[in-house]
Structures are given as C-alpha cells and as structure tokens.
Amino acid sequence: MPQLPLLPRLPQLIETKEEFLRWRQSLISHSVGLVATMGNLHAGHISLVEKSFQENEHTIVTIFVNPKQFGPKEDFAKYPRTLSEDEEKLMASWKRLTPSKNLIIFAPKTTEEIYPPKFLTTISVGKISKLWEGTHRPGHFEGVATVVYLLFQIIKPSIAYFGAKDFQQVQVIKKMTTDLLLDIKIMACPIVRDHDGLALSSRNQYLTTEGRKQSLVLPQTLNLAAKILIEEDNFENFSAFLEKTKENDDRWEYLAYCDSETLINLKQKQPNGILLGVYKVDGTRLLDNLLITLTIKN
Amino acid sequence: MPQLPLLPRLPQLIETKEEFLRWRQSLISHSVGLVATMGNLHAGHISLVEKSFQENEHTIVTIFVNPKQFGPKEDFAKYPRTLSEDEEKLMASWKRLTPSKNLIIFAPKTTEEIYPPKFLTTISVGKISKLWEGTHRPGHFEGVATVVYLLFQIIKPSIAYFGAKDFQQVQVIKKMTTDLLLDIKIMACPIVRDHDGLALSSRNQYLTTEGRKQSLVLPQTLNLAAKILIEEDNFENFSAFLEKTKENDDRWEYLAYCDSETLINLKQKQPNGILLGVYKVDGTRLLDNLLITLTIKN
Numbered sequence: 211m212p213q214l215p216l217l218p219r220l221p222q223l224i225e226t227k228e229e230f231l232r233w234r235q236s237l238i239s240h241s242v243g244l245v246a247t248m249g250n251l252h253a254g255h256i257s258l259v260e261k262s263f264q265e266n267e268h269t270i271v272t273i274f275v276n277p278k279q280f281g282p283k284e285d286f287a288k289y290p291r292t293l294s295e296d297e298e299k300l301m302a303s304w305k306r307l308t309p310s311k312n313l314i315i316f317a318p319k320t321t322e323e324i325y326p327p328k329f330l331t332t333i334s335v336g337k338i339s340k341l342w343e344g345t346h347r348p349g350h351f352e353g354v355a356t357v358v359y360l361l362f363q364i365i366k367p368s369i370a371y372f373g374a375k376d377f378q379q380v381q382v383i384k385k386m387t388t389d390l391l392l393d394i395k396i397m398a399c400p401i402v403r404d405h406d407g408l409a410l411s412s413r414n415q416y417l418t419t420e421g422r423k424q425s426l427v428l429p430q431t432l433n434l435a436a437k438i439l440i441e442e443d444n445f446e447n448f449s450a451f452l453e454k455t456k457e458n459d460d461r462w463e464y465l466a467y468c469d470s471e472t473l474i475n476l477k478q479k480q481p482n483g484i485l486l487g488v489y490k491v492d493g494t495r496l497l498d499n500l501l502i503t504l505t506i507k508n
Numbered sequence: 509m510p511q512l513p514l515l516p517r518l519p520q521l522i523e524t525k526e527e528f529l530r531w532r533q534s535l536i537s538h539s540v541g542l543v544a545t546m547g548n549l550h551a552g553h554i555s556l557v558e559k560s561f562q563e564n565e566h567t568i569v570t571i572f573v574n575p576k577q578f579g580p581k582e583d584f585a586k587y588p589r590t591l592s593e594d595e596e597k598l599m600a601s602w603k604r605l606t607p608s609k610n611l612i613i614f615a616p617k618t619t620e621e622i623y624p625p626k627f628l629t630t631i632s633v634g635k636i637s638k639l640w641e642g643t644h645r646p647g648h649f650e651g652v653a654t655v656v657y658l659l660f661q662i663i664k665p666s667i668a669y670f671g672a673k674d675f676q677q678v679q680v681i682k683k684m685t686t687d688l689l690l691d692i693k694i695m696a697c698p699i700v701r702d703h704d705g706l707a708l709s710s711r712n713q714y715l716t717t718e719g720r721k722q723s724l725v726l727p728q729t730l731n732l733a734a735k736i737l738i739e740e741d742n743f744e745n746f747s748a749f750l751e752k753t754k755e756n757d758d759r760w761e762y763l764a765y766c767d768s769e770t771l772i773n774l775k776q777k778q779p780n781g782i783l784l785g786v787y788k789v790d791g792t793r794l795l796d797n798l799l800i801t802l803t804i805k806n
Binding site for chain 2: 263328332335336360386390391
C-alpha cells in the first residue's frame, strides 16, 4: 500500500491483532463476578460467592444442571436439584456480608434457555480435554466448555470463580477463555473440605455411612503421596508408591502426578506439579487433588 | 425465594435468558462491516466490500490464508498470496466510491497472530458441517468456524458479508453465530460470475485453457437442472437427471438438491431448495450453486 499519512478516514494497513484491538477497543468499565454452578450449593460454592462479593459490585450465581456434560450412563436424572434451599443459602450469605452489593441468581427454567432447538455447536479444547477425566468421561469437557462459553456470553462477567476441586475443569476453562479471546479472568479458589479432610462435593450425599468412611482414603493418600514426593530424592520410589497404591485398591480410577498447566503425566519432580486422584466409592466417583510447589535444587 | 419488591440492590431471581440479557445489555451503537477473505481478491470480493461501504461507517477487510481450513493434501502452500495487488484493488474501490468512509485492511503478518502457540480450541457446528464439503474435506468447516469466530472476536463487526458461492460455508457460519450468541448479522451476497457464467473464484486461475472451457459444464448443468425441477411435475424424472449427469461424467464430486437451511438432501420439491454442485477440472474443485424458490401447489 502506498505510504499515506495516518489521518482519520484514510485506509490503514494493520498487521497485528494487538494493534487492531487497540483501534477497536471500546472500554466499558464493569465489575461483574460469576459463580457458575449446577446448584445443590454447599460451603465450597458459598466460598466462591463470598469471594465474588468481596471483589465485585455485581455477583451473578448461575444454577443450571447442564445435560451436555453428563455421559449417557451418568447421574443427570438423579443429580440433586434444590433451588429453594440454594436461594435461601445465597440470601443468607448476602444478608450477612454485603447488602450493599448486587446479587442476581440466574437459574434457567428450561434446558432450551441455554440450548435452543436446532443448537448444533460444540467447543472442544484439544488434548487437555482428553486426559484423565476426559478419558473416563468422553465428551464431558466438550459439554463443560460449551456451557461455560454460553454462560460467559450471556453473563459477560469480568471475573469467574471456580473451585479448584475440579482442577482439570478449571484448566480447560482457562484455555478455552484464552483461545476464544474472551476478556474474562478465571479464578481458581481453594478446595473447601469437611472436618475430616474430604473435599466437599454435591455427590458426597450419594455415599453410604460405610462409603463415607472409606472415602477418606482419597485425601489421606494425596497427603501421603505429597509427603513422599517432597521428602524422597528418588523419583522412582515415589512412582512405585503411586503404582502400588492403585494396584492394591481397585477403587482408584487414577492417581497421578502431572504438570499443573498441561496436565501431562510427569516423569520427574517439577516446580509446579499436581497430584490428581479419582477414587470410586459406592459407585460414586470422588475427585480430589493437591498442588505441590517445589523448589528444585540442581 | 421470598417475594421481595424489585428494588435495585435486592437479589432477584431471573429465569429466562432474554430477561437476563435485557438486564445485562449495554448498548453501544456501531456500524462496522466485515469482509473476511483469504486475499487474491476478485470482483466477487470487491462486490462484498462495496456492499459494506454502502451500509457501514467502517469497513474491515481481513486477508488471512487460514491453514486450519486446508486438508493435509490441499493447496495451502500454493494458494495465491497477492497482498500488494489486493491493497491496490481495495484502494481503487474506496477512492471511487466512499472516501468519506473508513476502510481498514487487517492482514495478520503471521499465523501466530490468529493462532498463538499452545492454541488448542476447535469450534464444530454439528451435522451441517459433515455433509457435502464436510464429507470431501474432513475438518474444513471446523477450520472455517474457528477462524471466523476468532476474526469476529477481534473485529467485533455489526455485520459480516460472505459470498453465496460458498453456500454451505455461509450456513455453517450463520449457525455458529446464532449458537454462540454473537450479535453479528451474517449477509450472503449474490455470486459474481464471469461473462460466460463461471462463478468467480481464486482457484479458477489454476485451470488450463482447456479446463476453463470444460468448467462451464458446472453452471450450465445447474441452470438446466433448475429448469427441469421447475417445469417437471415428476420429481423422479428430476432425480434421474441428476443421477445420470453424475454417472456420465466422473468430474462431478456431487450434484444435489437440498434444503437451503439444513442442507439435507431433498426427496421432493420444496419452497426453499438449493442445487449444490462440485465439479473437478484439472485437479481443481469448482463449487457452484443455485437457489430455487418455488411456489408449491397442493
């Protein structure tokens, strides 16, 4: 293109996205926090909501049991739906903390509110969606990525809060948000645990009394594995511990030490690693994880 | 939730997307037209640009040869890249028509401008992406949907103009835009043809002199088929014509009469149908189509 002075109204050639975005951007200041849930709220969810209250003028809590993230043999039909109790819990937290802030509960009345008839589109987040939960629940993260995208489009939050218990889910959502150029900050919040260490989950209520006791193997093993990883100089001994643990108890679906961004299995200690575990009790898959930050000496 | 008066700052329960969107929407008036191209502009592209000049204050022409929409054995490497000529053509059209309007050419310098390292996400548009071109070019429409989505996110147009020659592409983009809640109008503009009837395409330049002559079979057959469909009362005779045409000339990749929204093959006359054809000459796949609007008598 001939060199023209950069006057308004004259054609310009732009060659980088950043430059274009600078040109195009219209800044609207807003502070909207989103907590996306499937309802049946427990203290883990409420901790996210209260974090959002602290940081935002407006907090939106969505309650939607998303059919697309359940496999055909999973618990979509029996997943607990407790809208009135959820409203009461949110109301109580709001009254206690922040009656000067705005709280909106968005609870789509029908599935068609989110997925209109003839809806065809799926968002997939490549390899990170195929590991671990992706292997055991094919299509799960496509359902998660698609619904979270749609909620983001509707809500337009500035920040969205997710529980770190579903660590892989948070990583998938972070990647999707970056890749799809959504201007939303994704915040992973600490796991909230019961007094005995079991991570809170709506699915814990499926457990029998006996199962509830057995379930403690999950957090206890993660803690023990972390201790071994930190104290043991020989990585093979640590790997052998994970392998032996799984061999000796078929309730383990997986137990692995992974890169905390890509979730790829690690073959040696690394500064940012995570232990991921799924332990199946009474037919219920319990998820837990432990982030392990190490200072590696050379 | 207890019945509360609807005052600002009080929690509200919203149960429909529309209601939420009304609450959330911040209206920004803008009029930005987008013409997304792979460059090597011809009169077909220029007709889209001039339509955008007519209707918008700002026109953005993107020039980006998108690797994700080419199969591994396709012509990505040899696809014609002619940025200076493209700029001159756009400049000429702009000077002739609308020096009071704003034209921006967005020509990403590298592939990484659009797909940064570690990009993982794919947008797929279900069944409509699997038919016709989707069958012959697996992954093609995933590449198209993903790049168009990204361009939409960067450009944020109010309206985007596409050529009707790539009819299925336009339908895929329309569905993606609706499903992903993008507030962008998709406009399909009429096919621009050479004096002898061949639809303009950057790939026509791959044709030999002999191939260029043979290529006229494509528009001529579509016209003849349309004539038969309109005049013939017996749909089987029309179907037999399509079948016989394909049998007698193996240059046809497909030739079909379909629903103009779902692109599903039709087994009878319908008010909104389309003839789709792909004819392969000198190793080049030539696409064309003909919309047929009928008044069906009962």
